[in-house]
Amino acid sequence: MDSTYAHILDGKALAQRIQAQISEEVAQLLSTFGRPPGLAVLMVGDNPASAAYVRGKERACAKAGIASFGHHFPENTSQTELEQTIEALNQDERVDGILVQLPLPDHLNAVSLLHQINPDKDVDGLHPVSLGRLVRGESGLRSCTPAGVMRLLREYQIEVKGKQAVVVGRSILVGKPMSLMLLEADATVTIAHSRTENLKELTRSADILIAAIGRTQFITADMVKPQSVVIDVGINRVSDSSGQSRLVGDVHFDTVREIAQSITPVPGGVGAMTVAMLLHNTVLSYKRSQS
């Protein structure tokens, strides 16, 4: 019976609405200040998944009227070359946001590059200053993926305050900032990870379960509290028996949807929101530079 299935949290539709609003705002900002917001994206090498994400970001910028400055480097690019590019972009007044597409090839020090970005242009929210502001509860640029999750919860009027939230995954890109944002919204937050004992008992206590493990369909129905909210941050490319490739999350969607109250799909959930939040951060950074 269809009515027993979880409500689908449609990140794709919400992201489109947000991007349409951003587009209107950008048109106004352009006529007031005489230039559009600008985003610089640095990509190294030819990882097809990264290239696809970067194309998605550039397409979204173009649609919203945001200028994008793509910097595509060969696989063997040196640290110095990237540092010089970031330094130039830090100074460039047309550029409000700088993003280094991750992962980088092994010979490069990604952390040192992220540290070099001017925190006021850190639209990915990964600079220590941005993360420090989040820890302190100060305003600042927030990491796009967890910010997208918070926006999705807010738009669907899902109560966070006082709820038990369990975040599975402790990465600097998602798990840690996600936990802090849920805490900021007055959830009771537990961070679980690969060494957590009795993981299933813990996830079954979650009113809001965030799956950010990076393992295909890891969260199964037996790990989920009935009528809870399940947010799938995972993006895993798998090929099915006929050799067709498709995207699946960290949640076993087909069984968990029979247990949960609400669930995000993959694709069409959190991933789409990530891009919307990137544009949001770029406009935020632009407005701060004008005032």
Ligand SMILES: Nc1nc(=O)c2c([nH]1)NC[C@@H]1CN(c3ccc(C(=O)N[C@@H](CCC(=O)O)C(=O)O)cc3)C=[N+]21
């Ligand atoms: N510095 C940095 N910042 C990032 O934000 C960053 C990164 N590096 N490296 C890789 C991950 C991944 N990521 C995604 C962005 C959009 C979708 C997205 O639009 N997904 C759509 C469609 C995906 C498709 O169909 O291919 C969806 O889930 O519905 C997914 C994943 C950003 N990342």
